[in-house]
Amino acid sequence: MNNLLVKIGALSVLGLMPEIASADELNGGNTAWILTSTALVLFMTLPGLSLFYAGLVRSKNVLTVLMQCFSIACLVSVLWLLGAYSFIFTDGGVLNGFIGGAEKILALGMGTADLSGDIPETVFFMFQMTFAIITPALIVGGFAERMKFSSMFWFSGLWLVLVYVPVCHWVWGGGWLAEMGVMDFAGGIVIHINAGVAALVAAIVIGKRNGFPKIPMPPHNMTMVVAGAGMLWVGWFGFNAGSALTADGAAGMAMLVTHISAAAASLTWMFLEWKIHGKPSVLGIVTGMVAGLGTITPASGFVGPVGGLLIGISAGLICYYATQYIKTKLQIDDSLDVFSVHGIGGITGSLLTAVFAATEMGGLGLPEGVTIMSQVTVQFIAIFATIIWSAFFTFVILKILDSTLGIRVTAEQEQQGLDVVLHDERGYDQL
């Protein structure tokens, strides 16, 4: 609810939706669109991201990745009901700057007649849940192909509670970053930086896959990767245009800039590979697309079409070189490049939001009294705080799990493949 108020606040300043600010009657059009968006965002994880990630790993680990994404979706859903929603989106009283309250654990008192803004609270609850689901699922790419299932499961649950819940409250639940006026329309900070940093730290703590970087570990099924990527693109319309929480021109503009950024980043990556390597690759163009979508996410409700285009081009360029730097230069085995694409993309987009939101840069305008530089400062503080918080707790959770359950399978199990070792199944029927 506070999330809605923050956004309404920002948008009202823009003069976009003055009628919403006073609305407390159910709006059927808005409700229909957010119901649709909820399905679109869940579709991003099940099966979009799952297929994208599953195709990227080796065939012996395909089920492990699918299982991780699926089980995370189930776990987060239950945790969401048990209290995650409440601690993000209700008032935490004196602690509200830091964390929300407990009044809506188990969705207590949430009936069919209750509204969040002008949509049912049940719809808002479900919509926000799908964002919480995809965030820990994104982190899977950092430790893919070598983590024990039990530790992965504990990690995802603890990370949701200790990292996602507070950071989401700070930004969207009326916490201290919201008070400062941070602009994160659909989750550049809450989701992409948060997950990207966690994946990087997880990759460092758990260590490289055996053989990395000497032995190439190419995707085992590029068809699956491209199918998953296409679903992510479509689902992202719900993610960004749904985050307007209204079915109007603001949602339309968010959809427009999202789409243009994805297309521009895809082309940028494609042309870079074409120029440097001599041939454009399929994995390259779809990776550019994910970078473009992640980078426009924080900006999607604040910038204009040209801003979307320029953010997309920046995303393609910066994420391309970030990937080379992390994997080839630093030799960190962030296996599916979560930090380089989502983390770096999220940081880039969150900073550029402040720039391209300004009216003189073709944006929808910064709030009154706010300049580009003052907003960049706020964005920087939010980015910095999120990086520190996510990195610290990811490290602590993994270290504790490592000293109790152990986080990594044995070298022999890793060689054998986690599908058979952890699940007694195999993805493909081989003799």
Next chain:
Amino acid sequence: MKLITAIIKPFKLDDVREALSDVGVAGLTVTEVKGFGRQKGHTELYRGAEYVVDFLPKVKLEIAVSDETLDAAVNALVEGASTGKIGDGKIFVTSLEQVIRIRTGESGAEAI
């Protein structure tokens, strides 16, 4: 009797099969394999990063022939598989002690 084992470029398989049929070879076994020789590997791309793939896809043929058809079969193989470029493959010829046709129990050159 001889066993011919040939490693060839996958796209030359049809040419080789036709050339062998023309000289009277009545059966062969094909396997998709990977390996390297003087051609070495090749470069592939992963998100902008190049890496070398050591093993290239090839096709392995196994053909049992009588001593009389050996030369014609080898010539047909060379003719069918040759592109003149590096990586055309190799032919190995080994002696074959016995051949048995399972259905009839025939053995020796009759069973080929």
